[in-house]
Amino acid sequence: METQTKQRNSFTGSIGFVLAAAGSAVGLGNIWRFPYLAAKDGGGLFLVVYLALALTFGFALLITEVAIGRKTQESPLTAYSKISKKWGFLGIFSFVVPFIIYPYYCVIGGWVMKYMFSYLAFQGQVAVADGFFTGFITSQWQPIFYTVLFAVLCFIIVYKGVEHGIEKYSKILMPILVVIVIFIAIYSLFISHTDEAGVTRTGLQGAAVYFIPNFEGLTFKGFLTVCLDAMGQLFYSLSIAMGIMIAYGSYMKKDVNLGKSVNQIEIFDTGIALLAGMMIIPAVFAFSGKEGMSAGPGLMFITLPKVFNSLGKFGEFIGLIFFVMVMFAALTSAVSILEAITSSMMDKFKWSRKKSTLVMAASTFVVSIIVCLGYNVFYFDLKLPNGSVGQILDILDYASNNVLMPIIGLLTCILIGWVAKPKTTIDEITLNGEKFGRKTLYVVMIKFVAPILLFIILLKGIGIL
Template sequence: METQTKQRNSFSGSLGFVLASAGSAVGLGNIWRFPYLAAKDGGGLFLFVYLILALTFGFTLLITEVTIGRKTQESPLTAYKKINPKWGFLGIFSFIVPFLIYPYYCVIGGWVLKYAFSYLAFQGSVAVENGYFGGFITSQWQPIFYTVLFAALSFIIVYKGVEHGIERYSKILMPILVIIVVFIAAYSLFISHTDDSGATRTGLQGAAVYFIPSFKGLTFKGFLTVCLDAMGQLFYSLSIAMGIMIAYGSYMKKEVNLNKSVNQIEIFDTGIALLAGMMIVPAVFVFSGKEGMSAGPGLMFITLPKVFNSLGGIGEFIGLIFFVMVLFAALTSAVSILEAITSSMIDKFKWSRRRSAVVMAASTFVISVIVCLGYNVLYFEQKMPNGSIGQILDILDYLSNNILMPIVSFLTCVLIGWIAKPKTAIDEITRNGERFIRKGLYIVMIKVIAPVLLFVILLTGLGLF
């Protein structure tokens, strides 16, 4: 039986914490959701709003969760009760979120793995055929097979523990991911294409669409939509309200500069998100124009393979390294989600890491299979309160991202801002005499502004705003 002591302060230092946390933050949301929203919401306008919110709203929620973890040395399920005995219920919510997200995240990770294998086998040209993606996800056994492979990779890393599993693999995967992202982003800027009408579009023109703000037809309601999209994206980008940062914070050594580490995560994550946009927006613009960006979630599995196919022989290679990069990003995020629920079992029931990882991986895999079957034998359509229509995967995504995550973050702000008081967090942030430059901003955000914004996000998710 492993002892509780082995589960805490296990990151070797600041670098291990930052890379693991950044790996969690840099996931599928950064790779396809961020570029899609940027293109939809006026390019540079979305980027400007996102950066402002990342430095204020996102920073407040991120540093609060890391602080709760390090202060209590507990996982999300048990940490809130240690802050205030009457708030243990919030830990249950914080556990449910990653428990709901992990199963369908593994399914999507399986989709990425399928495409990576396709390009590895020089079958990228097949991936552009109409109905390829739909045919794959609606088949009964293929999605389950690839989900098993992806989930197994995540399980092995978590099973090995924090320092020898999560930290070690993050130090390998994250540098490789950055190199690939930079390469594809640079390559996208210099491609060009002439369509049937004789019009030529270049990657640099696509970059202009991405970076230069567009105010054409912008209304107050439209600007509000941009702000809500940017706030929603921050949940994906910074792994907020998933219990992840509480778990990772609990593994941070007390002598590590917490504020500096969180700043580094912000910089790393925002940089990758911007580069993801540079990878995708110019390339899609060159071959599909602005209309191509309307693909939304289908952008990565339907539109981009067509872009790679248009590049000729090198397209197979670009497609391969792109999906390998997405696979790395998905894997580092999946590992952090599984770790959040695994650590909760360790702290709540005093189980060993091995037992906790096996139980959580097995129970969530059952849900993953149900999600896969939701596109064939268990197929049905459900309309959500916000007007969206979807299957089992979409329902789990809606419940976790539109309802539970805003509730968790809202109540966390109430707990730290009004019940335990901001001093509880600030004392932990500055425990080694560190300077907290954004202290005043933090107090205002945690007490007033962040709760209001989160309440608006919740109302929007419920279709009431």
């Protein structure tokens, strides 16, 4: 095992691992999905539920995947078979998910680059024109061009390896991202706007909507919806069931305190998610009230540029640093997804990093092109089991996030909780004599609570609930 560890790339220490893992966790889901769900689900009520689940449900799944990676020193495709030979099929699922997600994540990353360059060229006013976003994604060549740019950046970082690529760039990008998020979050609090009806709203009022729990008209079914939304968001936020944390765990040195590192990832990720809400909700509330928060994914590409435009010249600057920040968040997440499938090829077929990165980048890029063309050449509408209507991107997103990820999480809990037993991961967590303060909670979560919650998420995802 020692020889294998030396041959295998690794993070230089806990800081490198935490920043890379947090970079993976802090992605587009945190920037637009978290604020949107928080606004939809009663503001502070969603936050309380989310924090409670992050410290229990999310923690159990996150530390399990990291422990599996470090214990086996293998990538997601091959790690599960090291825990139990009969459960090797779960590794295939864990490979398929990032392989499905990465192509469309590059497409969305390309959309972010388009907006970033628009603001960089002082064309923020163009970006707010009605139909700008729709016109861009339905054009044939522009989205492909920006997808290529984004994919090339990801390729370069993963091609350079763990220490000189992923860790090096995470140490640069993550601190910059945090500074920008904090700056915009504080600025949003002091925005005020008077609409055509003469009603003045402020960012501070928006912050109150965000942080203060709203129990008005709350029913049991409504509370259940909040809980399900919060659990679903944890998958996005913590990069659970994507194979990423197993891959990153396999690069963690044996002398690093695993439990402490996972706690730091949780704190970092949750902190950024909360700040993302502070960035977006106060600003959007000031300009369009609660109604403006129902934009969902369009919040980032349609609603926010209008907010920036109404701030005048300074709004151009705010818009630029916002999309630079989103670009960094998208890049660190996309890199981790590409790494999950690249490391799988390296471990399964004993390929070099160069060959693995080239093959995975090239094959997923073909899918990215198809996703781009899904808004023009290959356009169609398909009603999905959860009631939404979508194109190729939406189908890939639905298959990975609503079906495969809950299945992977559920089966991982069964494997560790009942087949291999919790001692398998607990021994790895306490390898160097470290204390495991949430050990009892962990056992209860992984054996009983988490499987039930994951089964409910799956039922909701396939439209039964």
